[in-house]
Amino acid sequence: MIPAAALISIFLVYPIIRCGYLSTFDWNGMGPAEDFIGMGNFLDLFTDKVFLKAIGNSFMIVALSLSIQLPLAMVLALMVGRKIRGRGFYRTIFFLPYVLSETITAIMWRILYNPEAHRGFINAVFQAFGWETQAWLGNTNLVLFSIFMVLTWKYIGFHMLLYITGIQNIPRDVEEAALIDGVTKRQMVTHITLPLIMGTVRTSVYLSVLGSLQVFAIVWIMTKGGPVNASEILSTYMYRFSFVRFQLGYGAAIAIIMLIIALIFSITYRSFVSRTERVA
């Protein structure tokens, strides 16, 4: 246990404290940080239009995940559910993208999204249907949505898997009793299945929010946050300032904001969970 505690202290706790300290400096990473500017970085951040856009985009991804990706995963899970032929087959297929790395996923989709129809499959499909082809990653209005589609492709199976496990953990006699009482299929879903897997749904929401906040590889490889910052998110913006422009103080300030967002969310979530559990 001591090695674990040591690792956590060295690579998690100390860095975070140090990050808070550095965020008050104007520092390029060379030599000691001397140029103390107090809250200067933070003040700059909140007037930095691109940063505000990055926060907006990050929250947008969270919102889209919660409102589209998770409900879709739930529908799929309810369909696969308990008794369907070839359940293992569906599970294997839907879960496959989760195992492919974000790097491979991103490059794959960069090729598929290629704007020219004879190179990019998505536009080829559009052309075949007689629809207008799109610059999926080049259009500032479309790019975030295109990235969200990739995230859904990759992670929907994971959430579906959680829901399926939740459904399987519902005791069979509860369902049987309900059937004897003559509930319809729809009532079964809304009154029995969904309430009983609320715990699982909660966890999946938690993982989805934290996961959306830490998306990096997919965006960085597909667009580098472009075009004109249209797909900039917190993690890519932080990476850009820390490791491309070497404005480490500024990067640290962005990291601190990300930490605070994650922290506020985690604390809210935990207090919410303990409150509902007390009620139940």
Added chain:
Amino acid sequence: MLDNSVIKRTRSKERIMTVLKYFLLILAVILIIVPIVIIVFGGLKTRGEFYAIPYVPPIPPRWQNIIEILTLKSFWIMMRNSLVVTLSTTFLVVVVSSMSAFVFSRMVFKGKAAIFQFFTLGLMFPATVAILPIFLIVRQIGLQNNLIGVILVLTTFQISMSTVILRNFFMDIPSELQDASCIDGCNTFGFFRRILLPLARPSLAAVAALAVVNTWNDLLVALVLLDREKLWTLQLGTMQFQGQYGQDLSLVSAFLILAAVPAVIFYVFAQRNIVSGLTAGSIK
């Protein structure tokens, strides 16, 4: 009594629902699978074919792109680096978190709850968020451009989850077992090693499988800590390869196929363990 027409109507309604259900499921399967298939097709074509007939099956398959990559020395170096990082990290994660989980599940000491909270910090702060300070500290201790740095960082960020999973599992093992082994003259560590660990094998396998997937797929930590090409992991190398040969889409596709092979093979063999690791970590 229901009359026949009502029964018939509900029956045909049910049939429509079933058809709709399978239709949607098959549609979803197609949406998931087709992108992968298209890339596999592309990787098995020549560059000319890729642009001329991009979406038909590669008959006959052209292996030259695959062979070109398999004869690249750097590809095998990346593969080896990724293996080293993945195996060491997984080993460390399993050893360290099983020991901590044992302590948290079996021992009583002051401040246990607080220390456990400390251990779950990693659940709240993913590595992405803390990557800048991690980079600074690793540079400070001189482990930059060293696989050990990557291994230690990746281990740290997986300890929390694995400890929580294993602790839950250990707590389910009845304490009478420990009492019995005490009577038989086993000390605490002996109990841990001889009785608990063998019993916990399924959950250890789950934690290990999860660690393999997470470590193998990491890009960011390697990207930030390694810039010497000899040390690149497979993910990092894949990204750089696409940066360099991005115009030759069939060659990049071939690289993707080969880079995905280890993960897919692992998935085929360890699917059950990965799945139980993920759900164990999430349901509690």
